[in-house]
Structure formats: structure tokens, C-alpha cells
Amino acid sequence: MLLRCTINGEEKSLEVPPRKSLLRVLREDLGLKSVRGDCHSGVCGSCLVLLDGDPVHSCLVPAFRAEDTVVTTVEGLARSRVYGALRSFLSENRLPYCPYCTPGLLLVVTALLQKNRNPNAADIREALSEILCSCKGYSTFQDAVLQTSRNRFR
Amino acid sequence: MSSPNEHIEFTEDWASADMLLGRVIRSPIENGSILEKRSDDLPEGCLAAAAGDIPGRNRMKLYDGEMPFLATDRVCYLGEPVMLVAGPTEEHLQEAAARISLQWREEPFVREEPPYETGYTKGNCSRAFKEADHIVEGRYTCGSHAPCSYRSHTVVCTGDAASGWTLYTPSLHPFELRDNVAALLGVSKTKVTVRVPGTSHGTAGYVSSVLAAGHAALMCCLSGRPVRLALALGESRRYGPRRFPARVHYRTAVDAEGTILGMEADLVLETGGHGVMARQALTRAALAACGAYSCDNLHVTARLETGPRPPYGGGFGFGEPQGAFALERHASKIAETAQLDPFTWKKQNLFRSGPALPLGGRLATSEASLAVLEDVVNRSGFVRKHAAFEAAKKRRRSIRDPATPLRGIGLAAAYHGVGSFPGRAKEEPCAFKVLLDTNKKLHCRCSFTTSEPAWLYPAVAAEILGIPESDVEIEPVDTAQVPNSGPSVGSRPGYIGTRLLARCCETVRKKRIRSLPPIEALSRYRPKERTLWDPDGLKGDPYVEACWEAAVVQIEVDPVTMVPEWKGIWISLDSGYADAREKSELESSLLSEAAYAALKEPSGREPVSPADEPWSRLCFGFRASEIPPPQIHMLAAEDKPSRKKGLGDHPVLCLAPAYANAVSQALGHAFDGVPVTPENIEEALG
Numbered sequence: 128m129l130l131r132c133t134i135n136g137e138e139k140s141l142e143v144p145p146r147k148s149l150l151r152v153l154r155e156d157l158g159l160k161s162v163r164g165d166c167h168s169g170v171c172g173s174c175l176v177l178l179d180g181d182p183v184h185s186c187l188v189p190a191f192r193a194e195d196t197v198v199t200t201v202e203g204l205a206r207s208r209v210y211g212a213l214r215s216f217l218s219e220n221r222l223p224y225c226p227y228c229t230p231g232l233l234l235v236v237t238a239l240l241q242k243n244r245n246p247n248a249a250d251i252r253e254a255l256s257e258i259l260c261s262c263k264g265y266s267t268f269q270d271a272v273l274q275t276s277r278n279r280f281r
Numbered sequence: 282m283s284s285p286n287e288h289i290e291f292t293e294d295w296a297s298a299d300m301l302l303g304r305v306i307r308s309p310i311e312n313g314s315i316l317e318k319r320s321d322d323l324p325e326g327c328l329a330a331a332a333g334d335i336p337g338r339n340r341m342k343l344y345d346g347e348m349p350f351l352a353t354d355r356v357c358y359l360g361e362p363v364m365l366v367a368g369p370t371e372e373h374l375q376e377a378a379a380r381i382s383l384q385w386r387e388e389p390f391v392r393e394e395p396p397y398e399t400g401y402t403k404g405n406c407s408r409a410f411k412e413a414d415h416i417v418e419g420r421y422t423c424g425s426h427a428p429c430s431y432r433s434h435t436v437v438c439t440g441d442a443a444s445g446w447t448l449y450t451p452s453l454h455p456f457e458l459r460d461n462v463a464a465l466l467g468v469s470k471t472k473v474t475v476r477v478p479g480t481s482h483g484t485a486g487y488v489s490s491v492l493a494a495g496h497a498a499l500m501c502c503l504s505g506r507p508v509r510l511a512l513a514l515g516e517s518r519r520y521g522p523r524r525f526p527a528r529v530h531y532r533t534a535v536d537a538e539g540t541i542l543g544m545e546a547d548l549v550l551e552t553g554g555h556g557v558m559a560r561q562a563l564t565r566a567a568l569a570a571c572g573a574y575s576c577d578n579l580h581v582t583a584r585l586e587t588g589p590r591p592p593y594g595g596g597f598g599f600g601e602p603q604g605a606f607a608l609e610r611h612a613s614k615i616a617e618t619a620q621l622d623p624f625t626w627k628k629q630n631l632f633r634s635g636p637a638l639p640l641g642g643r644l645a646t647s648e649a650s651l652a653v654l655e656d657v658v659n660r661s662g663f664v665r666k667h668a669a670f671e672a673a674k675k676r677r678r679s680i681r682d683p684a685t686p687l688r689g690i691g692l693a694a695a696y697h698g699v700g701s702f703p704g705r706a707k708e709e710p711c712a713f714k715v716l717l718d719t720n721k722k723l724h725c726r727c728s729f730t731t732s733e734p735a736w737l738y739p740a741v742a743a744e745i746l747g748i749p750e751s752d753v754e755i756e757p758v759d760t761a762q763v764p765n766s767g768p769s770v771g772s773r774p775g776y777i778g779t780r781l782l783a784r785c786c787e788t789v790r791k792k793r794i795r796s797l798p799p800i801e802a803l804s805r806y807r808p809k810e811r812t813l814w815d816p817d818g819l820k821g822d823p824y825v826e827a828c829w830e831a832a833v834v835q836i837e838v839d840p841v842t843m844v845p846e847w848k849g850i851w852i853s854l855d856s857g858y859a860d861a862r863e864k865s866e867l868e869s870s871l872l873s874e875a876a877y878a879a880l881k882e883p884s885g886r887e888p889v890s891p892a893d894e895p896w897s898r899l900c901f902g903f904r905a906s907e908i909p910p911p912q913i914h915m916l917a918a919e920d921k922p923s924r925k926k927g928l929g930d931h932p933v934l935c936l937a938p939a940y941a942n943a944v945s946q947a948l949g950h951a952f953d954g955v956p957v958t959p960e961n962i963e964e965a966l967g
Contacts, residue, residue: 160294165433165514221750222862223735226291226479227432248910256906261432262732264868265905267861 132193135159135203143190150174150185152193153200161201161230172258175231176200180242182235182257199237201230209237209275216271222263231258236272245276292449292478293435293511301328301367302374303500303510305493307520308356308363310387311589315354317384318364320377327368327377328504335499337467341491343457346557348488348592350465350495356385358554358589360520362492367500367508395584396556399564401819404578406534409543413534417615420530421607422954423937425523425551425590426597426877434512434521436493438501445472446501450494452477454768455728456710458491459760462498473498477730477758487770488557488594489521522594524877525550525562529607534578539619539626543578546570548607550600552585553592558599559585564819565698566600572608573650573694573829575632599770601697602877602934609693609938610953613945622667623692623942624658631694649829649855652916654694657853660912661833666690667946674949680840680966687838688848691942693935694831698824699926700776711773711806712764713781715742717789717798723753725782726763729774733927736862740922741779745786764803775927776826777806783923828926829855832935836943843962845879845944850911850936857926859915870933871911876902878937881958 130143134157143152153159153176162185163173169184176185177199178192204210210233217224232255239246239254246254251272255265320329332339332351340347352363364381368374410416440446446466452458455475463473475494497510512520527550534543548566552559567583616626631650658664670688677685714726723742725734739750756763766781767773781804788802835849850871856863880902919925937955945952950965 160291163291167514220862221736221739223732252910253906256904259902259904261869261873262866264865266868266910267865269910 128191130190130194132195133197135198135200141190145189145191147190148186149176149178149183149188149190149193149198152190153185153198159200159202161226163227165227170259172231172235173227175234175257177234177238180238182238182254199234201233204233204237207237209240212275212278213271216274220267222267225260225262228258228260228262232260232268236268236275240272240276246272248273291435292437293433293509295437295449295509297507300507300509301326301369301500301504302371303365303367303497303508304374304378305362305496305510305512305516306364306366306378306381306383308352308359308361308385310356310385311359312357312390313355313385313387315352315356315363315383316386317382319382320364320366320380321382323366323380324368324373324376327366327373328500329377329381330365330367330499330503331363334503335465336502338464340464341461341488341495341557342464343461343488343491343557345560346555348555348557350492350499357390357587358591360591361554362496365496365500367504390589392586392588396552396587397560397563398582398584399560399567399817399819400580400582401567402580404543406543406545406578406580409578410532410534412536413542414537415535415618417533417535417611417618418531419607419611419614419951419953420528421610422529423524423527423603423606424877424954424956425526425593426602426873433514434490434493434517436497436510437507438494438497438510439507440501441505442468442472442502445474446498447474447476448494448498449476449478450490450497451730452490452494453487453730453770455730455758455760456765457768458494461491462495465495466498466502473760475758475760479757487522487768488592489517520591522597523553523591524597524602525552525559525593525600527551527566527600527603527607529603531607531611533611533615535615535619537619539615539621539629541571541574541576541615541630544571544576544580546579546581546583548581548583548604550583550585550603551588551590551593553588553590553594555592556585556587557592557594559593560817562600566604568819569601569604570608572605572612573627573632573696574608574612574630598697598934601695602874602937605693605695605934606938606941606955609695609935610941610945610951612693613691613942614951622664624654624664624667627654627692627694649916649918650694650696653829653831653853653855656914656916657831657833657851658692660853660914661690661835661849661851663690663692663833666835667692670946674946680948683840685840687840687947688836689838689943689945689947690833690835691939691944691946692831692833693938693942694829695934696827696829697934698826699772699828700825710765711767711777711781712803713766713778713785713805714764714801714803715782715785715789717746717793717800719798721748721752721798723748723786723789725753725755727766727774727778727781728758728760728763729766729769729778730758731769731774732866733774733863734778737775737779737860737922737925738782740860741782741925742786744922745783746790767806772828772927775925777927779923779925779927781806826926828857830935832933832939834936834939834943836940836947838944838947838962843959843966845940845947845957845959845962847875847908847940849909850875852911852913852933852935854913854915855926856915856917857924858919858922859917860922860925864913864915867913867933868905868911871936872902872905872908874933874936875908875940876956878940878955879903879958880956881960
């Protein structure tokens with residue numbers, strides 16, 4: 128079947144089998160390697176992408192569900208101000224960029240800040256829970272988001 | 282700004298036209314004989330390998346144990362690697378695997394004599410028991426535990442006999458891995474290079490990372506082509522590393538004030554099919570049998586037991602968490618018998634400066650024990666809450682009354698070793714190199730592969746050389762380029778690594794006065810005689826340093842569902858130098874330990890359907906929003922990064938016992954095993 132959608136700002140038109148997951152289309156057909164499939168059960172969050180601005184586990188989403196939507200992966204965040212601010216925070220604090228969990232964390236935070244300009248710690252923690260981070264923990268990211276939202280919307 | 286992921290290539294995505302994909306064929310039975318191994322009629326371009334194809338030694342030797350890379354004529358655990366297949370595509374691989382024919386004769390597993398026993402006696406236990414006012418007895422169990430990691434494990438091997446082989450693999454001990462692969466291939470160590478890319482994180486730990494690397498190298502050697510072996514997450518977790526399950530029996534003589542007069546302890550650690558690294562864990566657990574408490578009369582027996590499960594492989598605390606759980610649950614019972622609140626009892630019995638380890642070894646900085654205990658008790662309001670929950674328990678009419686919340690709070694304290702070696706210290710190499718280049722950038726070369734080097738080493742270099750942290754580069758681990766710093770275990774990257782780096786930086790600082798860059802410096806760790814740990818003779822100190830910790834966990838059990846909800850976690854640590862970045866990392870460890878304490882263990886069997894093993898939740902543990910943000914306080918006695926103690930995996934020893942103590946208080950029933958799940962609670966309460 129034909130899938131038409133916007134991926135990271137580019138309009139795409141792809142022939143996809145009906146049962147193929149969005150994860151496999153993004154990774155195998157479009158080469159977006161930041162989207163990973165580890166648990167394949169919607170738990171770990173390494174496959175997380177934004178579908179019309181909402182975080183979804185792409186391993187659980189059939190590709191055809193992306194018809195006429197806007198899909199964003201971390202590659203598509205490069206020009207986002209939120210992304211820039213968060214990356215600067217990580218860099219200034221010498222926190223390593225983990226290619227496994229950082230993309231998903233950046234995506235959920237971007238989605239959160241687009242909907243809630245002034246999230247509290249509980250909102251942030253709930254959003255970050257979409258991603259299982261086994262390296263940095265959540266407090267650092269929570270601080271980064273709080274600081275970013277304060278600086279951005281002050 | 283571009284996305285960093287655009288420039289990252291995960292090891293599992295590496296591909297070349299001639300690359301083969303590999304797969305491990307595993308035993309579906311727990312114990313038995315292999316009657317036949319056939320690999321006829323494989324698809325074109327595919328390869329199969331069995332033990333008979335190994336050109337070198339079919340034994341992996343890791344510190345104090347060994348096991349085969351591939352089973353020969355018998356298997357002794359579920360999932361034991363029996364054959365390997367390789368093919369150019371996934372489809373070829375699947376077809377090749379389907380054409381492998383294996384015949385088995387399943388035999389019942391019979392537990393033989395313990396493969397290893399140890400024990401010791403200090404003072405006069407029988408006299409202590411005669412003089413006792415109370416005798417407190419308890420039996421405690423700990424399940425296996427896998428860390429909450431979700432990353433699949435991938436190894437790539439390239440090269441040939443002429444140029445040598447290069448392995449790209451996650452590893453906590455790249456030089457041990459290199460030596461084992463060289464022995465497997467029957468070549469000199471110089472023919473094998475191990476590189477640890479940042480994108481090859483895995484869950485396969487100590488034992489299974491060496492196994493997987495050996496399997497990839499063997500297929501590469503036999504085929505003459507690059508091989509990529511990827512263990513899917515489920516496979517990696519089912520056959521990967523776990524904490525040794527344990528059973529502990531304590532019998533304690535106490536006087537009317539609750540002071541320990543004597544203690545008898547019997548410890549059993551299950552090793553799985555092969556006891557790799559188990560002696561180290563057992564002996565350290567035996568030595569820590571009386572944990573953080575003074576006891577003049579001790580009788581300790583300890584033994585290993587094999588079982589038909591994948592080798593657990595040491596790690597995740599080297600026996601300390603199991604010992605800490607049993608002892609801290611037991612300590613609560615002693616306090617209850619003496620009618621003291623747990624904090625008062627601990628204050629009375631904690632050893633401080635002066636008393637040594639049971640066999641004469643030293644335990645540095647023992648005065649910190651009381652400081653961390655008081656800190657965590659004060660911050661959590663433990664004494665007040667404990668008394669209030671006890672009073673509420675006495676008032677309630679029924680445990681099943683939906684209107685009455687079941688509240689509990691638990692306290693635990695322990696020390697964990699820092700800077701340890703899994704082998705005999707004297708034989709362990711440990712070196713660190715730095716290079717100050719002409720651009721005044723400092724390059725650090727070591728074989729530590731944990732996260733501390735990334736944030737701690739720049740801080741150490743900045744402290745001593747006065748250069749910005751951004752001018753410090755930690756070079757990738759490559760056994761051909763970096764010195765052997767030993768394994769990244771026992772907080773060594775944090776404790777020993779920082780000290781070696783500090784020495785290197787001092788050398789550079791002095792040389793810089795007389796010479797211009799480039800300046801190189803090398804430092805080697807020379808352990809003091811007293812730190813040489815001999816597990817067979819139980820002599821020496823098992824650790825160079827100790828780090829104290831205390832934890833409080835507050836829970837509320839739903840009277841209808843019996844699901845405990847975590848309401849608060851407070852942890853205090855004596856960490857040497859404190860760094861906020863480490864505090865955040867500790868959260869991940871705490872989530873993992875919370876799963877050890879409270880979630881059902883995965884069965885370890887291949888699931889037939891998703892309903893058989895809801896392993897995604899079981900393996901991954903809690904979501905961040907299910908556990909309250911832990912209140913971590915590092916009691917920093919030092920203000921210099923070079924005085925860091927290094928916390929490693931350990932600073933979570935106390936979480937499981939504190940949780941079990943809290944549930945026990947809430948329900949008025951002793952829960953003496955982890956995990957404490959709602960099912961266990963229902964069963965215990967009838």
C-alpha cells in the first residue's frame with residue numbers, strides 16, 4: 128500500500144506492506160538509525176518518534192497509521208530551539224550523549240514543552256517515563272527541562 | 282546544529298558485502314547428553330561450527346572459574362551454546378539453523394557435592410549462645426537479578442590469520458576477553474585486538490560477553506569473512522548475567538539490650554551451570570556475614586551449588602547484596618526481639634573506628650557508618666514514622682480493611698567494598714597513560730569502559746593541571762592502543778582510575794616546567810600487601826576501601842490488591858568526593874534494585890507466547906514515574922575529584938532490605954526473601 132506522510136519536514140511517498148511497522152519503515156527504508164528496536168514491545172522507548180507531535184512507540188505502530196501525518200525523529204529536531212537548548216545543557220554539564228536513550232528523551236521533552244510551556248517536576252518525570260534510561264538517570268534531564276522551560280519562556 | 286545521531290552508526294547496523302551474520306544454537310534441555318550434531322545440506326554460503334571445529338582451547342577462563350565456549354558431548358544448563366551458524370542474510374541464517382539436527386538424551390539434574398566450600402570461626406560461639414538472653418533465627422532467600430538494561434548485544438569480528446582479528450564488542454574487561462579469544466583460536470594475544478565502541482553497549486556482562494566474542498571470532502576464523510553476531514534482547518537477557526541467587530541461615534545470640542554476642546551463619550550461592558567468578562563472590566559474602574555490626578564470636582560456613590541454569594557470572598555486587606539483604610532483615614528481627622526501634626539498635630551495634638573485619642582485615646573509614654545512618658534517618662523522619670506506623674498497626678482491626686492504609690518504613694545500612702580486584706591483586710595489571718599534546722589537550726588512555734571516565738576523569742585532570750575539562754579527551758578503548766587497567770568492576774574506574782590519573786597528571790605537571798608538550802606519563806597501581814585478597818585462605822583485605830550507605834524506604838500496601846506502592850526513597854552515601862552527575866546515574870541503579878526487590882523474576886525459559894513471560898516489564902523494571910524520585914545525599918568528606926571513592930553498581934545494597942523491612946512492618950508479617958511481590962504477599966497472608 129502507498130504511504131504518504133511528512134517525515135522530518137520532507138514529504139514522502141512510499142510503498143509499504145500492510146503489516147510493516149513504522150519503526151521498520153523509518154529504519155530500513157529511510158535509514159533513520161536513531162530509531163531503534165530493542166524490546167519490540169513498546170516499553171523501552173528506543174523506537175520513540177513524534178506522530179503529529181505526540182510521542183508514539185514506532186515498534187507498535189503499523190506504518191499505514193502514519194498516512195497524512197507528520198513524523199519527527201531526533202534527526203528532524205536539529206533546527207528546534209528546544210533541542211538546541213537541551214543539547215547545550217548536556218554539553219555544558221559534560222553529560223555524554225547516549226545514542227540509545229537520549230534521542231527518545233529529547234523527543235518526549237520537545238513534545239511536552241510544545242504542549243506545556245511551564246511543566247512542573249511531576250509532569251516532566253511522567254513524560255520521561257516513556258524512556259527507560261539505563262545510563263544517566265532522570266534527574267539530570269528533569270533539571271535540563273526545567274532550566275530550558277524557564278529560559279525559553281521567561 | 283545537526284543531530285548527533287546522524288553521525289552515529291550502531292554496531293548492529295555495521296554491514297559489508299562479505300559480512301556473515303551469526304547465530305548461536307542453544308540447548309533446549311537443562312541437562313543431558315548430545316547424541317548427534319549434524320549440519321548437512323546447509324544453504325550456499327552458510328557455515329556451521331561445533332566444539333570439534335575450535336582450533337585452540339575450548340575453555341573460557343575467567344578469574345576463578347572456567348567453562349566451555351561450546352558444549353562437546355553434554356550440556357549442563359538450559360541455553361548452553363552447542364553450535365554456531367553463519368550466513369549472508371537473515372533468511373539464509375534461518376534456513377541454516379532449521380537444517381541443523383541435534384539429538385538429545387535428557388537426564389535429570391542431580392546436584393553433586395558442592396564445588397566449593399569455605400568457612401571460618403572467630404571467638405567462641407558456643408559460649409556466646411550459652412550466655413544469650415535471646416536466640417534469634419531466620420532463613421533468607423534472594424532471587425537472581427538482571428540489570429534493567431534494554432540494549433541488545435552485538436559483536437563484530439573482522440580479520441584473518443595473517444593480519445590478526447579485531448573484535449568490536451561491549452566488554453567490562455577487554456584484555457581478559459582478548460586473552461580468552463586468542464586461546465580459543467590458538468593464536469598469540471598479539472593477533473587479537475578488542476575495541477569497545479560507544480555504540481556497542483550490551484547486557485551480556487562478564488561471562489556471556491566473552492562467550493559471544495568467542496563465538497563471533499570462531500565463525501570469522503572458520504569462514505575467513507567478517508561476522509556480526511547479534512544477541513536479541515530476549516536472548517541476551519535470558520542467557521546473560523544475573524546476580525547469584527542465595528540462601529542464608531542466621532542464628533544469633535543476643536543479650537537483653539540487643540547486643541550481638543555471637544552469630545552462626547550458613548550461606549549458599551547458586552552458580553548456574555558453571556561457577557565462574559563464584560568463589561570470589563562467596564568468600565566476600567562470607568567475610569561480610571556480620572556486615573556492618575560488631576561481633577566477637579562468629580561461625581560462618583559457605584558453599585556454592587551448581588544448577589541447570591545459565592551461569593550467573595558474579596557481578597552486580599559480588600555476593601554483597603545477597604549478604605546485605607539477609608543480614609538487614611535479620612537485624613530488624615533482632616531489634617524487634619530486643620524491643621528497640623531499628624535505628625537505636627543499629628546505633629548500638631554498628632562498628633565504628635577500631636573493630637576490624639572478622640579475620641583481621643581492615644575496613645577503612647568505618648567512622649562514616651554512623652554519619653550515613655543518622656543522615657538518612659534524619660532526612661526521612663524514620664524514627665517518628667516508624668513509631669506512628671507501629672501504633673497504627675496495633676489499632677487496625679483487619680489487614681483487609683479497605684479504609685485502613687497499610688503503611689511501613691524500612692531502614693538498612695551496609696558497607697560495600699571499593700577498588701577491589703576479582704582475582705589476586707598482585708597478579709592483576711592496572712595501568713593508566715596520559716598524553717599532553719602540542720595543543721595542550723590531555724588524552725587519557727585506559728581500559729575502563731564504564732561511564733565514570735567520561736565525567737570524572739576530566740574533573741580530575743582539571744583539578745591537577747588547571748586545564749578546562751573540555752580539553753580532556755578519553756580515548757576509545759582499544760587493546761592495541763591503551764594499557765591494561767584491569768576490569769571495570771568493583772568501583773575500580775572510580776577509585777583506582779582516578780588515583781592513577783592523578784599520579785599521571787602530577788608527572789605531567791612536573792615535566793611541563795622543564796619540557797614542552799608532547800608529554801607522556803604512565804602510572805601503575807601497586808597494591809599494598811594487606812590488600813591482597815586470597816579467597817582460598819580468606820586472607821588479606823577483600824577491598825582497598827569501603828563506602829558506607831544507608832537507605833530508608835517508605836511504602837503503602839493497597840489492602841485490596843496487596844500491591845506495595847513506593848512512597849519514598851532516601852539514600853545516604855559516604856562517597857568521598859560528591860558529584861551531581863553521579864547522583865543522576867545512581868537513579869538508574871536504584872530503579873534496577875527496586876525491580877530486584879519487588880518484581881517477579883523472569884523464568885529464563887524461551888517464551889512460547891507473550892503470555893508465558895511478560896518479560897518486558899519483568900526485565901526492565903519500574904518506570905520512572907512508578908518510583909518516587911530518590912532523595913540521594915552524598916556525604917562528601919573530600920572536595921577534590923581525585924579523592925572520589927567510586928560507587929559503581931553498589932550504592933543500592935540497602936534498597937532491597939529496606940523495602941522488605943517496610944513491607945514487613947506494613948503487613949505485620951516477616952518477608953524474608955526477595956522479590957517481595959503481590960503474589961508472595963497474598964500467599965504469605967493466606
